[in-house]
Amino acid sequence: MIKNVLIVDDDQEMLVALQNGFQKYEDTFSVITAENGEEAVEKLKKSTISLIVTDLKMPRMDGFSLLQHVMENFPDIPVIVITGYSTPEMERMAREGGAVSYIAKPFMLDSLARKIMGTLRKESEGGTLHSVSSGIFLQLMEMEQKTCTIRLEDKSSGKKGVLFFSDGELLDARVNDLQGKSAAYEIFxxxxxxxxxxxxxxxxANRVNSDLQPLILEASxxxxxxxxxxxxxxxxxDEAEKPARPAASQKTKPVRDPIRRIRTVIDEQVGQRSGLVDVYRDKSWDGNVRQWSKVGSIFATGELQLCYVDRGEATDYxxxxxxDTIVLSVNPKCPRDKIMKVLHKL
Structure with missing residues (x-):
């Protein structure tokens, strides 16, 4: 995963020199530039940034104000400070403001590159996984009560996001300028x-205030x-682009309604004490079905054919x-095993 490094400096020549010089590290990180703190804030909203390298003395919004903004809104993003006015007092203020490292001008490009790569390595100190299902993996984080920061990149779209866990609880999520539940829905x-x-x-702060499972189901x-x-x-x-067709001369055979068939079979084979309340199509269950299928594939239990759901409500499902996902609502005291055996044979 190529990391984005945001370099902020009002010296345009410096930005160009760093951007050109860091091209030899393009397999490790790419460079995004901004000429002041305000421009950097906008770049943070639009791109997923792994590290910020910033000058301190800049017009409009200086490095100290940018540090404060990052600490309040992007606390996971480390900041390296560069300046031409190096004093012990300024170094102390930068570190107290949240900077993880400090380098004074003039400096060797490779020295800054080593600081950047050393800081970026900490992003994946807990390991990197490729082509995994985010929902299943994150539920494992919750069960193991992990405290960690997880960075994700969607394989199909290239979008990137960040999740923050403390003792297995999801506190916050971020995708560009989305935060909290909205970002979590996007990632999941x-x-x-x-x-x-x-x-x-x-x-x-906890911006999510929800267990993980409801978030994953709602995202689905x-x-x-x-x-x-x-x-x-x-x-x-597609329909609008199709040419008009002449009416068919023969009548098409009606398709047998699966809902009517289910009602008939249960009535014939289970009887009046089946506890069947209703049978209907309901696509709102598709997200649950997809998650159950993923769990089944992980444990090699085969293809999901049907599932009994007890939510502790007046009816089970x-x-x-x-x-077309079909749902049967049934009395919790129904002969569950007999009904499921009948449905399995359909």
């Missing part, structure tokens, strides 16, 4: 990700909803996955 919608683990979590629902809307728009476009 990614199917295959590269994950880097840093075994520390900065002291931050939102993704399914977005996919369905996109599929519907595509179908409408039996979910049958497929192109």
């Amino acid at each position: 919608s990614w199917d295959k990700v590269t994950i880097s683990i840093q075994n520390v979590c900065p002291p931050i 629902r939102l993704k399914d909803e977005a996919d369905m809307n996109e599929e519907s728009r595509k179908s409408e476009r 039996i979910v049958l996955p497929g192109s």
Whole structure:
């Protein structure tokens, strides 16, 4: 995973020299530049930054103000300070402001590069995983009560995000300028990700205030909803582009309704004491089905065929996955095993 390093300095010649000089390290990190603190803040909103290198004395918004902004809003991003006015007092102020390192002008480019790469290595001190399912992995973090900062990159879109865990609790999430639950929903919608683990979590406020499982399920629902809307728009476009066809001369055979078939089979084979309340199609369960299927694939239990769900409510549910997810609501005292055996044979 190539890391983005944001370099902030009002000296344009310095920025150009650093950008050109760091090209030989492009396999490790890429350079984004800003000429003052205000411009840097905008870059932080639009890009995922792993490290900031900033001058202290700049117009409009100086390095100290930028340090304060980073500590308040991006506490996981380390900052290296560079300045041409090196004094013990200024170095002390920079470190107290949150800087992890300090380098005085003039400096050798390779010296700064070593500081950058040494700091970036800490991002993945807990390991790096490729092409994993974010939802399953993060639930393991919760179960193991991990304290860490997790950086993720979506394999398909290239988007990057950050999650903050303390004792297994998700405190915050960030994707560009999204934070909290909105960012978490975005990250949990990614199917295959590269994950880097840093075994520390900065002291931050809890912006999520939720267990992990409801967040993952809601993210799946939102993704399914977005996919369905996109599929519907595509179908409408395809239909509009099709040439008109003459009416068919023969009537098409009606497709047998699976819901009616399920009702009939349960009535015939289980009887009036089946406890069946209703049978209906419900795509809102698709996110749950996808998560259950992923768990099944991890433990090699085979393809998900049906699932009994007890939520502690007045009715329980039996979910049958497929192109149209079908849900049976049943009395909790129903002959569950007999019903599921009948459904399994359909």
